[in-house]
Amino acid sequence: MKLLVTGAAGFIGSNFVYYMLQSQPELMLIGFDSLTYAGNLENLAALQAEDKKRFHFIKADITDAAAVAKVIEEEAIDVVVNFAAESHVDRSIHDPQVFLRTNVLGTQTLLDACRQLWRKDGQWVAGKKFVQVSTDEVYGSLGPTGEFTESTPIDPHSPYSASKAGADLLVRAYHDTFGMPIAITRCSNNYGPYQFPEKLIPLMIHNALQHRDLPVYGDGRQVRDWLHVSDHCRAIEAVLMRAESGSVYNIGGRNEWENIAIVNKIIEILRDKTQDQDINDGLIRHVEDRLGHDRRYAIDASHIQHDLGWEPSIGFAEGIEGTIQWYLDHRQWTENVISGEYQRFYEANYAHR
Ligand SMILES: NC(=O)c1ccc[n+]([C@@H]2O[C@H](COP(=O)([O-])OP(=O)(O)OC[C@H]3O[C@@H](n4cnc5c(N)ncnc54)[C@H](O)[C@@H]3O)[C@@H](O)[C@H]2O)c1
Numbered sequence: 625m626k627l628l629v630t631g632a633a634g635f636i637g638s639n640f641v642y643y644m645l646q647s648q649p650e651l652m653l654i655g656f657d658s659l660t661y662a663g664n665l666e667n668l669a670a671l672q673a674e675d676k677k678r679f680h681f682i683k684a685d686i687t688d689a690a691a692v693a694k695v696i697e698e699e700a701i702d703v704v705v706n707f708a709a710e711s712h713v714d715r716s717i718h719d720p721q722v723f724l725r726t727n728v729l730g731t732q733t734l735l736d737a738c739r740q741l742w743r744k745d746g747q748w749v750a751g752k753k754f755v756q757v758s759t760d761e762v763y764g765s766l767g768p769t770g771e772f773t774e775s776t777p778i779d780p781h782s783p784y785s786a787s788k789a790g791a792d793l794l795v796r797a798y799h800d801t802f803g804m805p806i807a808i809t810r811c812s813n814n815y816g817p818y819q820f821p822e823k824l825i826p827l828m829i830h831n832a833l834q835h836r837d838l839p840v841y842g843d844g845r846q847v848r849d850w851l852h853v854s855d856h857c858r859a860i861e862a863v864l865m866r867a868e869s870g871s872v873y874n875i876g877g878r879n880e881w882e883n884i885a886i887v888n889k890i891i892e893i894l895r896d897k898t899q900d901q902d903i904n905d906g907l908i909r910h911v912e913d914r915l916g917h918d919r920r921y922a923i924d925a926s927h928i929q930h931d932l933g934w935e936p937s938i939g940f941a942e943g944i945e946g947t948i949q950w951y952l953d954h955r956q957w958t959e960n961v962i963s964g965e966y967q968r969f970y971e972a973n974y975a976h977r
Contacts, residue, residue, distance in 0.1 A: 625751070626652045626699055627864075630686050630734065631707030633663035635819040636757070636853055640707065641668065643857040645675045652678050654699055656692075657708060658685040664961050667818045686730035693737045703864050705755045706734055709791075712822055713761075713784045717915055720783035727787035728794070731756065735798045742804075754806045755864050758792040760849070760876065761785035762810060765918035773924045774810070774872045781916045799870050807867040809860055811875035812923045815943065816853035817950045821958050824883065825944075828890045829951045830958055832903045838891075842913030844884030847920040851877035852943040855936045862932040876923025877936045884908075893948050 627644070631637040632655025644651055657663045671679060684691035686708045695701065708730060710716065710723045735754065742752040763772040764779030780789040798804040813824075821830045828838050859875040867873065881889075887908060895903040928934045951958065 625650070625702045626654070628654050628656055628695060628699070628701040628704045629707065630656045630704065631663070631709060631757075632681065633657040633659055633665055633667050634707060634711070635662075635667075635816075635823075636814055636856060637663075637707040638667035638818050639816060639853045640705070640857045640860065641679060642670070642675075643854060644861065645671075645678060647858075647861060654695060654701070655679065655681040656684055656686070656695060657681070659683055660710070661964070662711065662820045666957060666960055685726075687725060687733050689733050689737065692733055693741065696737050696741050702751050703753045703755065704734055704738060705757065705860060705864060706731060706791075707757045709757075709788065710784070712820075713782045714822070714914065716782055716784035716787070720787075723783050723787040724790075727784075728790040731791035732794055735794065735804070739798065739802055739804060748803060748805060752805050753864060753869070754795065754798075754804060755860065756792060756795040756806065756808045757860065758795075758808050758810045759785065759788050760810050760812045760874065760921050760923050761918065762789040762792055763921070766920040766922055768920065771922045771924040772810075772874060774874055774927055781918055785918075796870075796872075805869040807863045807869070808872045809863055809875055810872065810923075811856050811859070812849035812851050812877060812921060814853045814856050815850055816947050817954070818957075819853075821962055824886065825890065825947065826951060826958070828887050829894065829948060830962075832891060832894050832907060833898075833952075833955070835902050835907065837909040838887055838907045839909055839911045840884055840887055841911060841917060844887065844908075844910065845882045846917060847880050847882055847922070848886075849876045849921055849923050850879050850881055850886070850940060851875065851936060852938040852947075855938055858937070859928060859932075859934045862928070862934045866932050871931075873928040873932070874923050874925050875928060875934075876925045877940070878923075878925070879936075879940050880920075880922055881940075889944060890948065893945060894952075897948065897952060 716723045763776045780786040799806045815825045
């Protein structure tokens, strides 16, 4: 089986590449990523020579129809897993357009290429599947109780979640209209290695280590469900291997935390690990809340547990401790990805080869 992994140089995409190479020894993977500020080849630098026999990387944009068709046709791709996206809600508030371009038009470009190349004599070729990595944010916000199920109405509030909802619905539309073999996953907040330091957990770790302010939106009592990225990767593996066409699966950790509690947890673990007493809650600074900030997300993941036998395997205490240790062990990684140096290196190294 040959997989096209879009967004392979991002946070979840790179974790997925490492995970699948280990978990599926017969699989061939092709990473496809335009290397935006959030995509870094350094995220794939831990691939071993053995892995590289089953993985190669293409720098290209999912909105580039010719590049997309070329790779799907020439590589005879069986499964597309679409991670590529603009993924940061705050950026979508400052500049929504690129979110529509990548998340909606990019997804449609991928779908169209598959629609053209995966049919023979009017029939879909067996063994093909398009897996769309969507998000729980498409459901909007919950009050203090309740959980999103797969039949909760789509009700996004930010330009990011609206663009992801658009993509999610387009994928379903290609299934309903053309009979395209698809599956959609809607996962809660991920944490783990290689997450770009603009997101809550790595941002707080990075700032705390430098004794900088820890900016917390509003009262910090927004609730998110946190899942370790490797559990998300296992869930996507189950979906791409075993889910029926047209299925939608929620993925979550049953692990709800208020943002402020996560920040305090990070302070506690970091201070313990570094013995640096200047890492304390005096660094927390409450700042003006994010516009349209959803109050609470919570996921009912019983459908994937029941159908595909998936459930989270990494408890939060273990997962957050390991994640913080990873950032402590990879401080240069953080410096590199935030400096933009790596993108310049890529251009200098590859542009004229
Ligand atoms: N991080 C989470 O908590 C979470 C939760 C649920 C779903 N998701 C979804 O999972 C996917 C991956 O999220 P992430 O956190 O790894 O994001 P990320 O921002 O770390 O990575 C996104 C990747 O997509 C690439 N990319 C962006 N635009 C592209 C384009 N036009 N063409 C090709 N590549 C492009 C970037 O270079 C980057 O490598 C996204 O679709 C996101 O919506 C994320």
